[in-house]
Every structure is written in C-alpha cells, then in structure tokens.
Amino acid sequence: MPTRLALHWQILIALILAVIAGQLSGTEAGIAGVSFYAVYDFLGTLFLNALKMLIVPLIMASIISGIAGVGQGGSLGRLGGRTLLYYLASSLIAILIGLALVNLITPGIVDGEPARDIIGLQAADAELEQVTGRGAGDIADVFLRMVPPNVIDAATNNGQMLGVIFFSLLFGYFMARIEEPYAESLYTFWQGVYEVMMRITDLVMRFAPIGVFALVARVMADTGLGAFVPLLSFALTVLAALALHAFVALPLILMLIARVRPGRHYRAVAPAMLTAFSTASSSATLPITMECVQDNAKVSRRTSSFVLPLGATVNMDGTALYECVAAIFIAQAYGLDLSFAQQFTIVVIALLTSVGVAGIPAASLVAITIILAAIGLPAEAIGLILAVDRILDMCRTSVNVFSDSCAAVVIGRLEGEEGILADEDGQARRA
Template sequence: MQLHWQILIALVLAIFAGLLSGADAAIFGIRFYSVYEFFGTLFLNALKMLIVPLIISSIIVGIMGIGSGEDLGRLGSKTLSYYAITSFLAIMTGLILVNLTVPGISDGQPLKDVIGLADVPQAVTDKVEGKGAGDVVAVFLRMVPPNIVTAAAQGQMLGLIFFSLLFGFFATKLTGAKAEQMQNFWIAVLDVMMSMTNWVMKFAPIGVFALVAKVVAVSGVGVFSSLAIFFFTVVAALAVHFLGTMYLILRYVAKVNPILHYKAMSAALLTAFSTSSSSATLPLTMECVEEKAGVSNRVTSFTLPLGATVNMDGTALYECVGAMFIAQAYGLDLTLTTQFTIVLVALVTSIGVAGIPSASLVAISIILGAIGLPLEGIGLILAVDRVLDMCRTAVNVFSDSVAAVVIGKLEGEKNILQG
C-alpha cells in the first residue's frame, strides 16, 4: 500500500481513537493519551533530527550546482518574488472572507461579550509578552548568527540557511581536485540524509496516528460550537488558496497538470497536517518534489529549505483572519487603513515565523500590538488554534512545493510532472 494511503487510514483511525479514549481513559494504569504523546513525540524527534544536516547538505549541493553568482541571483529573485506574491494573495483571500462572514459578531453583539474572554495560559503569555512591530527587525538579525553551532542547536533556520548559502557560494570558487572532493562529499551527505528520511517515513503512519489522536483526545469536538464561524472562515479561506490560487498558478504559470502535483504531494501534505510543522515535514517534502514531481535537486535544494522558513501562505492568511476576528470580537470597526496595516504586518511577520506548531500566536500578538489591541484577545482563538495550525501547515508546505515546480519550469526543466 502506498504511503499516503497508509497515512490517511491512520489519520481516520486516530480521530475515532481520540474520541473514544479521551484524555483520561487508561488500561493497566497507563493512559492512552500518554501512549499517543510518547509515539507522537518520538516520530517528531526523528524528523527534527534530520533537519539540520539535510538543510545544510541540500543547500550547499544546490548552490554548487547552480554555479555562478549571476545564476544564483536569478534563481533567488524568482523564488522570493513567488513567495511575496503568493503570501499577499493568501492574506487578501483571508481578508475578503473575514469581512464577508464577520465571525467576531454574534447576534449583533461582539463575541467577547457573548462567550467571555478565555484566560490566556501562562506559556502563551510568556511567548507573546513584549512583542511588537520592532521585532520584525530581529528577523534580519537572525540571518547572521554569531555561532552557527548554537543556531543549529536552537533550530534558528534562517541563520543556518544564510550560512549554507554563503558556504555553497564560496565553495564554487574552489578549483581542481579540491572542488571535486568538496562536491562529492556534500552529495554523499545529501544521499545519506535522503536514505535516512525514507527509513523514518516508514514509521509515518504510526506517528500520524499518535499525533492526531492526541489532539482529538484533548480537544474533542465541543470546542468548535462557539467559534464555528471563525473556524470555517479560516478553513474556507485556506481551501480557496489551496484549491483555487495554487491550482491556477500550477495550470497557468507553471503550465503543468495540477492534479498530478496534488497526487505527488499527498504523503507530505498528510504528514504536514499531522505534525503541524513545515520544518519537520521538509525531508518528506523534498522527497516528494524530487522523486514524484520530477523537479531537479538544483532547484529543490534552494527553494524548499528557504520556503520552509520564509514562505508561510497559510500562516499569513491565518494571522490576518485571526487579528480581524479579534478586532471584531472587541467591537471595533476597522478602517481600510488599519486593515492595510494588518495585511502589511501579516506579510512581514509570516516571513520570520518559525516552522513549528503554534508559532503564529507570536505573530498575531505583533499584529495586535501594531493596531492597538490587547494581547488577551489571543484567548479567543486558543480553543481551535491547534486544529487550524494543522490545516495551515499543510497549505504552507504545498505552497513551497508549488514554488519548486514554478521555478523549475521557469528555469527550463522538461521532466516536471510528466505523469
């Protein structure tokens, strides 16, 4: 059975298992929730273990394959332009839908007065306190880490990518035997990392089952009642971007069959949904785009690691809808200028959001600070944030994969998505 079918079956079984067991059911004194948590964490740790060596080796191999600074500049400008345009389109999709559905108003009253403002857990408060628009500058400072080993240990992907880009670029300046030895070494490292990825992904159905069952066991389905309109507004906006905007880009910009790409990415999308981490899904994303979509390593090794860090279409959309929802829930009628501020800040902050679960809460706090709303408003969306995090991560990963296809086609590659 193909991997994506195994993962899909595991996902469906996990929903039933989570609903049946809940958070407290146990057997022989061992809670089912603890079992879910153990296997889920084990799978996530295995994926995260691969990230640093995979990113370093893939970028260095990619840059050495690209060659001259002129080629690198051309590829970089195309990639970043794609990321900026698709993130903007995602944000505008969310903004239009949230203005149409107005989820923050219930029976003519701001939702805050209807359901009461939920308490914000201390862990979330610690994350978002003191965040402001000035924190956007810190994104650029993180690009140049003072210690590359510390950056790798702390998962600071932006600094790691920047270092790898520099290393790969200056490695192209080597000549003769040194150049050949350097290139062979990093190609060998990349091959080993991809083989390790294939091995870890054999356990994906078990990991997906555990991760999803854990979420369902805690959340259940009752949390969606009071936030149903907000929840479905976000899901609808993500669906429009995922099935509409991305489809059109594949069809008319990349000029490939979009259905073939959706099929090629199915395993990566299901893994992204269950892990809520675009960084953790990166190894499988690279495998799907190279082996199933047919994009060259030269393109994927540059676009995908970069995209997993800076291209967050789903996150940018969610930040915009979340901030608008909170503003509506507080009874504020936002002007076009304020809404434009939300769009702009969502676009910039989505670049620096780490590819980890619930990192969007930090970005939303920056937007709230920019438009003068209290951070306590985050409490309104906490109940459904985890499930929406799973949805938007899948959109993030798919947008990265579409970027690789688009850039590959613009670079003249012929074997992409040939069925």
C-alpha cells in the same frame, strides 16, 4: 504478489483511525495501568524527534551541494529572485483571500453584537507569557537571525534556521569558486551526506502512518471536536480561506505559470501535506516534502534543494492568512470598526511577520500580538482564539507546505526543466 498501499493512503487511513481512537480513549482510558494518551504521546514525540533529527544535516547538505551545482552566480541570482518573488506574491494572495472572507462573513459579530462577551476571554497564562513584551522589533530581528554569531549554536536552536540556511547558501556559493581539487572533494563529501540523509528519510517515512496516528489521536484526546463549537464561525472562515488558497489560487498558479495539471501535483505531494497536518511543522515535514517533490513531481535537486529549505522557513501562506483573519476577527469581537488604513496595516504586518517571526516560539501568536498592538487592542485578546488554534495550526501548516511544493514546480518550469509532473510517456501534463 499484493501491491503495497501507497503511503498517502496509509497516512489518510491513520488520520481517520486517530480521530476515532482519540475520541474514544480520551486522556484517562488505558490498559494495564498505562493510558492510551501516554502511548500516543510517546509514539508521536518519537516520530517528531526522528523528523527533527534530519532537519539540520539535510538542509545543509541539500543547500550546499545544490548551490555548488548551480554554477555561475548569474544563474543563482535568477533562481533566488524568482523564488523570493513567488513567495511574496503567494503570501500576499493568501492574505487578501483571508481579508476578503473575514470581512464578508464577519465571524466576530453574532446577532449584530460583538462576540467578546458571548465567547468569553479564556486566555491561558502559559500561552500568553510567550507573547508578552513582543513588538514590531521582532520583524527587524529576522535580519539578525540571518547572520548568527555561532552557526553551530544556531543549528541546535529551532528558532535559528534562517542562520543555518544563510550560512549554507554562502558556503555552497563560495565552494564552487575555490580551486578545483578542494572544490571537488568538498562537493563529493556534501553530496554523500545528502544521499545518506535521504536514505535515513526513507527509513523514517516507513513509520509515518504510526507517527501520524499517534500525533492526531493525542490532539483529539486532548481537545476533541468540541473545541470547535464556541468558535465555529471563526474556524470555518479560516478553513474556507485556506481551502480557497489551496484549491483555487495555487492550482491556478500551477496551470497558468507552470502549465501543469494541479491534480497530478496533489497526488505527488499528498504524503507531505498529510504529514504537515499531523506535525503542524513545515520544518519537521521538510525531508518528506523534498522526497515528494524530487521523486514524485520530478523537480530537479538543483531547484528543490534551494527552493524548499528556504520556503520551509520564510514562505508561510497559511500562517499569513491566519494572522490576518484572526486579527480582524478579534477586532470585530471587540466591536472595533477598522478603517481601510488599519486593514492595510494588518495586511503589511501579516506579510512581514509571516517571514520575520516564523522562527520564534508560538510564531503565529507573536505575529498576531504585533498586529493587535498596531490597531490598539490588548494582547490578552488572543484568548479568544486559543481554543481552536492547535487544530487550525495543523490545517495552515498543510497549506504552507503545499505552497512550498508549488513554488518548486513553478520555479523548475521557469528554469526550463523537462519532465516535471510528466505522464508515463514522459511528457509533461499541460493545462
């Protein structure tokens, strides 16, 4: 009986075919009066909707049952502290990598002159309307979003996932502290919900290659590879920084702290990274990330149920890196020579906004607007990067998801779990 092709290879083949199909079809070609672009749009939206349908019940069931299973509050405190420390450290490392490269390459300077007039400001009104009027208050708003007045309403609002996570953490924590008959019934219920959601996730994943093909083909039909040409230096700087973080910094963390082989981890989470690339959404990719980390990397559900949903909301390494590079690129393009203090301000704001602004529509654009205001540049400067933002968004989301998965492995190893990324004989592959 022929061996079925692994999911990550199916998705990779779909990506390659999508680039070719999108380039050939464009937005006008079609058959029998139906454009190929409309087909891409329908299938891509259907796949995204299926993934988003899983998010709220999967997050609530995994966190509540996971936290209830942790047991004593001291153990939960240790797990939470390690998780948050990892997220802050990895985001800071990503920002510093971006800061170093953008200062080294200086993509905003062309032939010794600021690139503003060469590139031209082509801000899209619809995009800029989403960030108009935003300010540093969006950073503080994260605390208000953590405690929603109506958790049901928060569950229906994509920008309020922090509220759902916070409520689930409280529910799971106190569920383990009520009288036994009630605690056992609730635990059985939420455990059952979790198992059902994972079965539904398996079903959705069977159609992942089709969904990925449609999403990427739509982007290629819309913008094509030509979107990179006028901003090639900026795009390459971002891609180089993301590559350094994903293929150097994070693997070093896996080797030095978790003591595992990075290559095996890449194979374990490849389907999640490729899905993140196509969807450009950490939250939409969460069901697949959890499946990869638990089934392939063998991280316990106790750890992954806490680390991954939290990471999908607050751990944005790629986004933080992009914010830093974009802000300094725009400053360079305007001919602004940033001082050390101004660049330090960019680092701090990028770190805070990568957490606090993640749930707002056009999150990275909002964060960049806040940074631009801090260094005295107008919001319309975002028009410099809009042409390549979508494609770079796909790349940085993959880095966000990979960092989340690394966090689960690192925290799991620190918690003393055995069998994570183990060989066939059951022994963990150590660096």
